[in-house]
Amino acid sequence: MSKTxxxxxxxxxxxxxxxxxxxxxxxxxxxxxKVFEEGALSAREKALIALAVAxxxxxxxxxxxxxxxxxxxxxxKEEMMEAVHVGAAxxxxxxxxxxxxxxxxxxxxxx
Amino acid sequence: xxEPKIKKSLHKRNDNLSDPKExxxxxxxxxxxxxxxxxxxxxxxxxxxxxxxxxxxxxxxINVGYMCNQVCAHCHVDAGPDRKEIMTRETMQQCLEVIKxxxxxxxxxxxxxxxxxxxxxxxxxxxxxxxxxxxxVRSNLTIIRANKKYYxxxxxxKQYNIHxxxxxxxxxxxxxxxxxxxxxxxxxxxxxxELNERxxxxxxxxxxxxxxYNPSGAFLPxxxxxxxxxxxxxxxxxxxxxFHDLFAITNLPISRFLEYLIAxxxxxxxxxALVEAYNPAAVANVMCxxxxxxxxxxxxxxxxxxxxxxxxxxxxVQHISEYNEAILQNRQIVISQHCYGCTAxxxxxxxxxxA
Numbered sequence: 197m198s199k200t201x202x203x204x205x206x207x208x209x210x211x212x213x214x215x216x217x218x219x220x221x222x223x224x225x226x227x228x229x230k231v232f233e234e235g236a237l238s239a240r241e242k243a244l245i246a247l248a249v250a251x252x253x254x255x256x257x258x259x260x261x262x263x264x265x266x267x268x269x270x271x272x273k274e275e276m277m278e279a280v281h282v283g284a285a286x287x288x289x290x291x292x293x294x295x296x297x298x299x300x301x302x303x304x305x306x307x
Numbered sequence: 308x309x310e311p312k313i314k315k316s317l318h319k320r321n322d323n324l325s326d327p328k329e330x331x332x333x334x335x336x337x338x339x340x341x342x343x344x345x346x347x348x349x350x351x352x353x354x355x356x357x358x359x360x361x362x363x364x365x366x367x368x369i370n371v372g373y374m375c376n377q378v379c380a381h382c383h384v385d386a387g388p389d390r391k392e393i394m395t396r397e398t399m400q401q402c403l404e405v406i407k408x409x410x411x412x413x414x415x416x417x418x419x420x421x422x423x424x425x426x427x428x429x430x431x432x433x434x435x436x437x438x439x440x441x442x443x444v445r446s447n448l449t450i451i452r453a454n455k456k457y458y459x460x461x462x463x464x465k466q467y468n469i470h471x472x473x474x475x476x477x478x479x480x481x482x483x484x485x486x487x488x489x490x491x492x493x494x495x496x497x498x499x500x501e502l503n504e505r506x507x508x509x510x511x512x513x514x515x516x517x518x519x520y521n522p523s524g525a526f527l528p529x530x531x532x533x534x535x536x537x538x539x540x541x542x543x544x545x546x547x548x549x550f551h552d553l554f555a556i557t558n559l560p561i562s563r564f565l566e567y568l569i570a571x572x573x574x575x576x577x578x579x580a581l582v583e584a585y586n587p588a589a590v591a592n593v594m595c596x597x598x599x600x601x602x603x604x605x606x607x608x609x610x611x612x613x614x615x616x617x618x619x620x621x622x623x624v625q626h627i628s629e630y631n632e633a634i635l636q637n638r639q640i641v642i643s644q645h646c647y648g649c650t651a652x653x654x655x656x657x658x659x660x661x662a
Contacts, residue, residue, distance in 0.1 A: 208579060240533060268522065269528035269535055272479055 207257045240269045250285035290295060310489040313378050317563060319389040323593040327617040334546040334560065334644040338575060344582050347646045354587035359640045361609075364632060365597040368415040368611060368657065369394070371400055371427060372603045376453045379487045381521060383615055386419040393423075399430045402601060402625045403437065409632055411599075412440040415657065417611065420450045422460060435467045443470045445519075447659075448498040449491055461498075465505045470515040472554070472575050472657075473499070476523045476567040478541035483568035486523040491639075501549045508550040517552040527580060527651055528555035530659045552657030557581075559612050559648035581647040589654025592661035595640050601627050607641045611657070616645065 214221030232242050243244030243265045266276055317325035324330055338344045351359060371578060372393030375386035394402075421444055422426055435442060444464065451460045464471055475495060476486045483492040499516075502508060508516030518538065522528050535553035541656055542548040558564045560577060567575040595609040599620075605627040608614040622638040624631045654661035 208583070234533070239314065239530060240532065240537070263525050265529070267524060267526045270477060270520075270529075270534055272477075 202256050203215045204256075204260065207260055208255070240266075240271065243269055244271060244275065247277040250288045251280050252283040312485070312488055313380055313563070316373075316378065316385045316387040316389055317454075317566060319386055319387070322566070324562065325385065325616075330561055330565055331616055331618075331643060333565065333569075333574075338578055344578060347642050347644050347650075350582070351587075351590055351642070351650075352646075354590060356590060359642060360596075361636060361638065361640060362596045364409060364411050364599060364636070366413040366415055366599075366657075367402075367406060367409060367411040367601065368392055368417060368596070368598055368609065369601045370417050370419070370603055370614060371399070371421045371424040371430065372377055374423045375447065376450055377425065377447055377488055379419070379489065379559040379563070381486060381523075381558050382569055383559055383562045383564060383612060384419060385562045386537070389555060390419065392425070392603045393419075395606075396426045396429070398603070398605045398627065399426055401605060401630075403433055404429075405627060405630045406434055406437050406439065409630045411632070413443065413592065414439040414441070415443040415445070415598075420447050421445065422450050422457060428463065431463075431467055431469065441470055442467065443472050445472050445474075446498075447487075447495040448473045448475070449487075451498040451501060452494045459509065460575045461501050462506045463503075465507070467516060468514065470517070471502060471507060472517045472519060472522065474536070475499075475518045477519055477539050478545070482523045485520070486649035496546050496548065499542070499550070500546065503549055508548075510549065515538075516550045517554060518550050518556045519556055521556050521558055525568055525571060525577050527557055528655070529652070531555040531653060535606055551661075555653075555655070556657070556659065557651055557655035559645045561612060562615055573652050578644070578647070581651045585647060586650055586654060586662055589650040589662040592656070593646075593649045593654060594656035594658070594661075595622070595649075596658075599635070607635070612645055612648075612651075613641055616643065618643065 211225070212227070232239060234245075236260070243262060246258070247262040248268050250262050339346050342475065344548055345353075362369070373384055373386045373390035374388070375390065376388060378387040416431075418424070423646070424430075431444070446460070452458075452459050474487075476483045480492040484490065485497065499508070502516055505514065506512045507514040520528060520534055520538070528534065531553065534555055538553050539550070542550070560568055560574070560581070565574070568577050595613070597611060600608040600611045600614050602614050606614075607620045607622075607625055608618065608632075609620055609625060618623050618641045620635065620638055622635050623640050624634045649655050
C-alpha cells in the first residue's frame with residue numbers, strides 16, 4: 197500500500213475503472229468525451245472551466261490533467277491563474293453568502 | 308538582439324547527447340526494454356504494419372546546414388551559431404540533378420537557418436528554374452532582422468515565389484522567448500510584418516506564408532484548427548499580421564528536446580503521453596512515407612529526425628551522389644521509439660497534422 201493517498205501514476209489508470217463495471221464506466225466516458233467536444237463553448241473554454249473546477253474540487257488528478265490540457269491548447273499561465281481565481285471567488289463567495297443565513301438566524305434568536 | 312537561453316549546442320558542449328548513439332540508447336532502453344511500454348515496432352505491428360514502406364516520393368527535404376542565429380531550447384537539429392556544418396555547392400549541384408529527375412513535386416529547404424548558407428541564394432535561383440510545384444524555405448523569421456545582409460530576404464523570397472514556412476511557438480512574447488531566446492518574439496513580429504507588406508500571407512495572395520507551432524514544453528499539441536484560430540485572432544488584433552495556415556508539430560524526444568525532457572524529469576511522462584496518444588490512423592500518412600531527407604553532406608534519410616539520429620536509409624543507395632529512385636522506393640523505413648512523436652493524436656509532420 198502506498199504511503200500517500202494520491203499517486204500521480206494512478207491518473208494513467210483512470211480508464212481502467214471500466215474493468216469493474218463496464219457498462220457504467222463506458223457510459224461515463226462517452227458522456228465525459230461528449231461534454232468536452234467543441235460546442236457552443238470551444239474546447240479551449242471548456243478546458244479552462246475544467247481547470248477552475250478542478251481547483252475548487254481540489255482534485256489533484258484533475259489539476260494535473262487540465263493544467264496539461266490547457267497548456268496543450270495554448271492557454272497562457274496568466275489565463276490559467278485567472279480561471280483559478282474565478283473558481284476561488286465563487287468558492288469564497290459561496291462560503292460568505294451563507295453568512296446571510298447566519299445573520300438571519302442570529303437576528304431571529306437574539307434579543 | 309536575440310539572446311538565447313541556452314548559449315551553446317550540445318555538439319559544442321561535448322555533451323553525451325550530441326552523440327546519436329547515446330540518444331538511441333536512451334530511446335531503446337528503460338521503459339521500452341523492460342516491456343513497460345511497447346516499442347514502436349510492436350505498436351505498428353498491432354495496427355497491421357508488419358512492414359513499413361514508402362509511397363511515391365513527393366517531397367525532397369534538403370538540410371543545407373546546421374548553422375543558425377538562434378539556439379532554441381527544443382531544437383531537434385541541435386543547430387546554433389556554433390554549428391559550422393553547411394552544404395557545399397558541389398552537393399547542392401548533386402541535389403539539383405535529383406530535383407530535375409525525381410518525381411518529387413515539393414522542395415523543402417531547411418536548416419539551421421538555411422539562409423545562412425553562403426550558397427543559399429544561388430541554390431534557390433538554380434532550383435527555381437527546375438519548376439518544382441511547391442518550393443518551401445523554412446525560415447526562423449529572426450534571420451530576416453539579424454543582419455543588414457538579410458534585410459532583403461522578403462524581396463528575394465517574393466522574386467522566386469518561395470513558400471515561406473516559419474516557426475512561431477506562440478502569439479505571446481513570454482512563451483515564444485522562453486523556447487527560442489529573448490528578443491525572438493519582437494524580431495519575428497517585425498519579420499512577419501515585412502512579409503505581409505510584400506503580400507505574403509495576405510488573404511487571396513499566392514505568396515504563401517504558413518506558421519509552425521511547436522509546444523513550448525513537455526506536452527503535446529492539441530487541435531491544429533483551434534490553435535490556428537487563436538493565432539490568427541491574436542496576431543491580427545495585436546499586430547495586424549496575417550498568415551495562411553498553421554501546422555502543429557509534436558516535439559520529438561531527440562537532441563535538445565530530449566536533453567530538456569531528461570533534465571526536467573519529464574522524459575518518462577512524455578513517452579507515456581506519446582504512446583497513449585498513438586493513433587493508428589496517423590501511421591499511413593506520416594512524412595517519411597512520401598519524403599526523403601538529405602543532410603548537409605548529402606546522406607539520405609527517411610526523415611529529418613532520422614537524419615539527426617544518423618539512421619540512414621536502409622538501402623544500398625545512401626548518398627545523393629548515387630541517387631536512384633527505383634532502388635530507394637524498395638526500402639523499408641527505419642523506425643525507433645521517437646517515431647511515436649509523429650503518430651500521436653492527429654499525427655505530426657512538417658506539414659502539420661496528418662490524421
